[in-house]
Amino acid sequence: MGLLAFFRRSPATASLAKERLRIIVAQERSTRDGPDYLPLLRRELLEVIRKYVNVDPEAIQINLEREDGHEVLELSVALPEKGAAE
Amino acid sequence: MSEIIVVTSGKGGVGKTTTSASIACGLARRGKRVAVLDFDVGLRNLDLVMGCERRVVYDFVNVINGDCTLKQALIKDKRIDSLFVLAASQTRDKEALSREGVRRVLDELIADGFDYIVCDSPAGIEKGAHLAMYFADRAIVVVNPEVSSVRDSDRILGLLASKTERAEKGESPVKEHLLLTRYSPRRVGSGEMMSVDDVKEILGIEVIGVIPESPDVLSASNAGTPVILNSESDAAMAYEDAVARLLGDTVPLRFLEERKRGFLARVFGG
Numbered sequence: 115m116g117l118l119a120f121f122r123r124s125p126a127t128a129s130l131a132k133e134r135l136r137i138i139v140a141q142e143r144s145t146r147d148g149p150d151y152l153p154l155l156r157r158e159l160l161e162v163i164r165k166y167v168n169v170d171p172e173a174i175q176i177n178l179e180r181e182d183g184h185e186v187l188e189l190s191v192a193l194p195e196k197g198a199a200e
Numbered sequence: 201m202s203e204i205i206v207v208t209s210g211k212g213g214v215g216k217t218t219t220s221a222s223i224a225c226g227l228a229r230r231g232k233r234v235a236v237l238d239f240d241v242g243l244r245n246l247d248l249v250m251g252c253e254r255r256v257v258y259d260f261v262n263v264i265n266g267d268c269t270l271k272q273a274l275i276k277d278k279r280i281d282s283l284f285v286l287a288a289s290q291t292r293d294k295e296a297l298s299r300e301g302v303r304r305v306l307d308e309l310i311a312d313g314f315d316y317i318v319c320d321s322p323a324g325i326e327k328g329a330h331l332a333m334y335f336a337d338r339a340i341v342v343v344n345p346e347v348s349s350v351r352d353s354d355r356i357l358g359l360l361a362s363k364t365e366r367a368e369k370g371e372s373p374v375k376e377h378l379l380l381t382r383y384s385p386r387r388v389g390s391g392e393m394m395s396v397d398d399v400k401e402i403l404g405i406e407v408i409g410v411i412p413e414s415p416d417v418l419s420a421s422n423a424g425t426p427v428i429l430n431s432e433s434d435a436a437m438a439y440e441d442a443v444a445r446l447l448g449d450t451v452p453l454r455f456l457e458e459r460k461r462g463f464l465a466r467v468f469g470g
Binding site for chain 1 (some may be wrong): 346347350351354355358387388390391392393394395398401402403
């Protein structure tokens with residue numbers, strides 16, 4: 115660390131990295147073993163929902179759960195708070 | 201019993217070959233018979249890191265194609281008697297490695313009594329990377345505390361759980377370990393770099409080693425001497441600890457804290 119660096123601290127961005135990774139890794143894991151159409155399905159569902167409600171692209175979660183013998187496709191959409199969407 | 205260990209990562213440049221060389225050396229120095237295999241067809245580099253590049257006569261693909269015997273292709277390390285290197289082929293044909301060919305080579309190494317077979321995977325998730333992990337009993341996933349490396353490692357963990365022989369046959373899964381490289385305790389301390397615990401929490405697997413960022417790693421590859429052989433180096437000691445853990449010892453993690461430096465050293469650098 116030189117003289118300049120001694121006085122100019124770098125911003126603490128590690129927590130930002132961790133948070134972003136936590137979200138993307140969870141999302142990729144949920145679709146990992148699923149069929150290839152899941153990401154496309156997610157995108158198209160999002161488009162349909164956004165025709166009616168202005169939801170955030172990240173507000174839609176799609177999960178495929180396997181229980182013995184059958185699979186459950188779970189879709190969750192976080193709607194914006196009243197008034198916030200306008 | 202032989203064990204096949206793949207050293208993999210997804211992302212390139214994180215230290216797979218450095219790790220393969222040091223882990224193989226460390227195991228061999230503890231008296232194990234070790235073969236370390238370069239799966240990076242077209243981009244051979246393990247030979248350079250091991251310092252045996254001028255002794256490569258035959259390579260992995262030559263053995264598979266029957267151009268030579270496995271014994272002729274294995275390069276005996278000049279420092280450690282029980283250590284052997286199999287170089288990757290420099291052919292541009294990525295299809296040159298076949299699953300059956302790799303299986304035959306591994307079976308022959310096992311029959312020959314090797315204790316450990318270390319497979320140095322190429323970057324990416326293409327054929328070479330797939331074959332390097334396919335027969336593995338154990339995987340060392342090399343990761344830098346950095347977003348793209350961590351994400352790619354998670355992809356690799358997904359493949360280890362589904363695209364290996366153990367997964368396909370429904371046998372017990374490949375044992376997975378994380379090995380962090382280029383770790384800077386100072387930057388972790390100041391919140392600029394994710395910590396071991398952060399990475400462990402995101403990926404959810406156990407840590408077998410943390411290698412501190414060190415200029416000795418470059419010097420070692422310059423000289424063709426695996427860094428673990430430089431006993432003065434923090435990186436060497438950290439690799440030595442990882443080898444001990446691989447063999448089942450319980451060793452606490454070291455070099456996670458910044459070394460205390462004097463005021464002058466901090467102001468003027470060094």
